[in-house]
Amino acid sequence: MFQDLTNSNSSRFQVSEFILMGFPGIHSWQHWLSLPLALLYVLALIANILIITIIYQEVSLHQPMYHFLGILAIVDMGLATTIMPKILAILWFNAKTISLPECFAQMYAIHCFVAMESGIFVCMAIDRYVAICRPLRYTSIVTESFVIKATLFMVIRNCGTPMSVPVLAAQRNYCSQNQIDHCLCSNLGVTSLSCDDRRINSINQLVLAWAIMGGDLGLIMISYALILRSVLKLNSAEAASKALSTCTSHLILILFFYTVIVVLSITHSAGMKIPLIPVLLNVLHNVIPPALNPMVYALKNKELRHGLYKVIGLELNSNYE
Numbered sequence: 565m566f567q568d569l570t571n572s573n574s575s576r577f578q579v580s581e582f583i584l585m586g587f588p589g590i591h592s593w594q595h596w597l598s599l600p601l602a603l604l605y606v607l608a609l610i611a612n613i614l615i616i617t618i619i620y621q622e623v624s625l626h627q628p629m630y631h632f633l634g635i636l637a638i639v640d641m642g643l644a645t646t647i648m649p650k651i652l653a654i655l656w657f658n659a660k661t662i663s664l665p666e667c668f669a670q671m672y673a674i675h676c677f678v679a680m681e682s683g684i685f686v687c688m689a690i691d692r693y694v695a696i697c698r699p700l701r702y703t704s705i706v707t708e709s710f711v712i713k714a715t716l717f718m719v720i721r722n723c724g725t726p727m728s729v730p731v732l733a734a735q736r737n738y739c740s741q742n743q744i745d746h747c748l749c750s751n752l753g754v755t756s757l758s759c760d761d762r763r764i765n766s767i768n769q770l771v772l773a774w775a776i777m778g779g780d781l782g783l784i785m786i787s788y789a790l791i792l793r794s795v796l797k798l799n800s801a802e803a804a805s806k807a808l809s810t811c812t813s814h815l816i817l818i819l820f821f822y823t824v825i826v827v828l829s830i831t832h833s834a835g836m837k838i839p840l841i842p843v844l845l846n847v848l849h850n851v852i853p854p855a856l857n858p859m860v861y862a863l864k865n866k867e868l869r870h871g872l873y874k875v876i877g878l879e880l881n882s883n884y885e
Contacts, residue, residue, distance in 0.1 A: 579742040582667050582754065583660045584650070588745040588839040598655035601851065605648040608854035612637035615858045618871035625871060628706045629691050633861060635715060636684045640854030643677035646670060647850050651747045664738075667749040668730035674748065674850065675726035675772075681853070682780040683718035685818055689787040690714075692814060696807050697794040725772060732765050746843050748850075773829075781822055788815070813864035817857055824849040 587594045615637045619625045650670070653659040662670075694705050729751050736758035746753040751769055755762040791811065798804045828845050862868050 578739045579664075581661050581663050581742065582749070582757075583743045584654055584662055584747060584749070585660065585743055585745050586654050586747055587843055590840060595655045598652055601648065601655070601847070602652055604851045604855050605644055605652070608644045608851060609641060611855060611858035611862075612641045614872070614875070615861070615868070618868060618875055621875060622867075622871040625867060628708070628711045629688070629695075630867075631708075631711045632684055632688045632691060636681065636688075636857060639677055639680045639684060640857055643674070643681065644851050644854040646673045646677060647748045647847065651847065654747060662749065664734075667754060668734055670749045671733060671751055671754065672726055672730040675729050675751075676722050678850075679722035679726060679776050680718060681821065682777055683722055685814075685821065686780045686783050687711075687714045687718065688814055689784045689818075692811050693787040693791055695810070696791050722776070725776060728768055729765075729772070732768055736760060736762060736765070745839060747847055750846065777822070777825060784818060809864075813860045816860050816864075817853065820856065821849075821853055 585591060587597065616634050619630045619634045647670070650659075650662070691706055695702050698705065733751060733755050736755055737760045738757055739759040741757045744753050744757065751765060755765045788811070791807075795804045795807050798807070824845060828842060828849065862872060
């Protein structure tokens with residue numbers, strides 16, 4: 565698709581490929597970052613595969629909350645895999661070139677997976693709201709059908725709306741510069757190389773950010789405001805503590821995910837002074853949550869910990885056989 569889009573505009577392009585320079589300001593020693601980034605990527609893959617395996621094998625975990633967690637694990641692996649192989653290729657093999665269709669495809673995939681992660685957080689917040697505020701109706705509201713419909717809606721929304729980002733980027737005229745001072749094909753990083761007006765790209769990026777991320781964050785905040793109001797009405801301090809404990813891991817992940825997005829928005833304005841900071845934050849935002857999410861849930865959730873011990877035990881028994 566992106567190949568066809570690029571070919572249809574090929575007469576406007578005087579560059580056939582982009583060059584991803586890596587981390588700005590530290591090109592001479594940026595290869596040292598490959599080890600921690602590779603470890604984070606491997607950790608993200610192993611941890612999320614383990615989460616999916618536990619949820620699949622443990623019948624007691626075949627519940628909507630854990631189904632959403634399994635979907636989040638798949639999205640996390642997709643997000644990390646979208647960028648990390650290319651970043652490691654740049655740092656290890658100096659493979660900095662990327663074709664225009666590949667660049668636009670990566671741009672699209674990043675927006676899809678980030679939006680999908682945000683959407684899954686909304687689904688999980690709604691799940692917690694119903695479980696705490698409407699416990700008697702939980703099994704009739706949050707059903708298998710609800711999980712399937714919510715997931716399909718998120719897939720359609722988050723695969724459809726970001727399409728405008730690479731399409732508009734492909735409409736720009738790249739006439740001379742092709743070096744991107746970044747590790748990945750970010751929308752603003754790519755379109756800043758164009759020779760024509762890119763205001764429509766910036767406006768589109770802003771509208772999508774507010775419509776998707778802003779809307780999702782708003783729904784999450786409303787859900788947790790209602791949860792907090794419901795918990796404060798409980799007469800038992802122990803019951804209130806137990807209700808809030810089921811939300812702790814979710815809140816930790818939400819705070820990290822959206823805080824980095826806000827910080828990225830703020831630091832982008834200072835990008836000309838310290839360009840390394842937004843680039844590094846952008847990369848870490850796409851690899852740390854996939855590695856962090858499974859560990860936070862495993863540490864805070866007794867059922868997942870039990871499932872983890874059982875999976876490890878099954879593996880040990882098979883080794884002895």
